[in-house]
Amino acid sequence: MKKMIGLDKLPALWEQLSAEGPLYLPIEERGVVCFKPWYEGAVVRLDALNGVVPPKDIFLPREETYMRYQGGSQTLEIEAVSPGPDDKATLFGVHPCDLKAVEMLDRVYIDQEPGDSLYRRRRENATVVALACSSPDPFCFCNLFEVDPADAPGADIMAYLSEQSLYLETRTEKGETMLAKAESLISDAKDEPERPREVKTTDFGLYLEGLSDNLKERFDDPAWDNLYKSCLSCGVCTYVCPTCYCFDVEDFGHEGAGERFRCWDSCMFGHFTQMAGGHNPRPDRKERVRQRFLHKLQYYPQTYGEIACVGCGRCLRSCPVNLDIVQAVKALGGEAVEQR
Ligand code: SF4
Numbered sequence: 023m024k025k026m027i028g029l030d031k032l033p034a035l036w037e038q039l040s041a042e043g044p045l046y047l048p049i050e051e052r053g054v055v056c057f058k059p060w061y062e063g064a065v066v067r068l069d070a071l072n073g074v075v076p077p078k079d080i081f082l083p084r085e086e087t088y089m090r091y092q093g094g095s096q097t098l099e100i101e102a103v104s105p106g107p108d109d110k111a112t113l114f115g116v117h118p119c120d121l122k123a124v125e126m127l128d129r130v131y132i133d134q135e136p137g138d139s140l141y142r143r144r145r146e147n148a149t150v151v152a153l154a155c156s157s158p159d160p161f162c163f164c165n166l167f168e169v170d171p172a173d174a175p176g177a178d179i180m181a182y183l184s185e186q187s188l189y190l191e192t193r194t195e196k197g198e199t200m201l202a203k204a205e206s207l208i209s210d211a212k213d214e215p216e217r218p219r220e221v222k223t224t225d226f227g228l229y230l231e232g233l234s235d236n237l238k239e240r241f242d243d244p245a246w247d248n249l250y251k252s253c254l255s256c257g258v259c260t261y262v263c264p265t266c267y268c269f270d271v272e273d274f275g276h277e278g279a280g281e282r283f284r285c286w287d288s289c290m291f292g293h294f295t296q297m298a299g300g301h302n303p304r305p306d307r308k309e310r311v312r313q314r315f316l317h318k319l320q321y322y323p324q325t326y327g328e329i330a331c332v333g334c335g336r337c338l339r340s341c342p343v344n345l346d347i348v349q350a351v352k353a354l355g356g357e358a359v360e361q362r
Pocket residue numbers: 252253254255256257258259260290340341342343344345346
């Protein structure tokens with residue numbers, strides 16, 4: 023049975039859900055929409071397209087201490103800092119492309135041995151309410167990666183926004199549990215939700231068939247010599263990309279005690295691959311730009327079977343010099359006209 027809730031009752035729903043654990047919603051602050059924990063008076067923008075930063079930081083925080091230690095020369099006490107099993111978060115309003123991107127991170131952080139316990143705990147504890155997109159913007163091209171903007175198969179609840187109501191379709195036990203807790207605000211849907219059908223995103227004329235295999239032979243392709251030149255090494259493309267997942271680890275210690283800390287890092291930064299002895303295998307922008315695009319288009323697909331892009335359009339919107347994945351694929355021979 024599908025459920026629905028009037029839009030006027032949503033603030034009460036937010037209040038109720040946030041009492042159970044952190045509730046992340048697309049919240050507008052200073053004109054920018056990002057997933058943030060709900061607070062009273064927050065401007066929730068379920069109608070907004072993808073926020074500037076994807077919700078990956080809920081599972082992989084921008085920075086976190088994950089271990090503290092103290093001791094002397096003979097003993098060492100280690101305290102693991104981790105999200106508790108009761109830290110049950112709800113993500114409400116995640117678009118299908120961003121959820122698919124989280125599933126790509128799952129393969130790296132959960133399916134590999136050893137998995138990442140912090141990431142896994144957060145994923146296992148989270149309930150995800152996905153929200154269908156009905157009007158993508160001109161930068162969205164998720165259709166190319168077989169994402170249906172109106173459906174997210176991995177969601178616990180799939181939501182559809184109409185003028186007066188939000189329709190909720192439960193997909194998992196976690197989703198049912200969540201709705202059961204908000205029973206007083208939610209009713210059975212009498213009619214079918216206005217489910218957006220066949221939502222078309224922009225066709226940039228890309229042709230990806232065989233591209234990953236083809237790139238194996240193109241590490242030294244002359245295309246890289248031109249492609250990288252405009253790059254500013256600002257790292258924005260990696261921070262806003264929902265499928266980028268690199269981090270840096272540092273120890274901050276002082277006499278007898280310290281902590282191990284990790285934070286997002288970017289393969290576009292000069293020091294990203296610098297080793298302790300000073301050697302840097304990717305000293306120039308050309309190597310770094312090549313790494314970013316080969317990772318998405320060749321290395322990730324080689325391991326996991328699909329290109330590490332969901333067509334969210336963030337790198338197209340954010341790169342100050344328009345050096346985005348569409349430009350890269352075109353420069354590397356992935357234009358449909360050339361292939362047909
Ligand atoms: S590709 Fe664009 S966004 Fe990425 S580091 Fe270079 S200039 Fe910055």
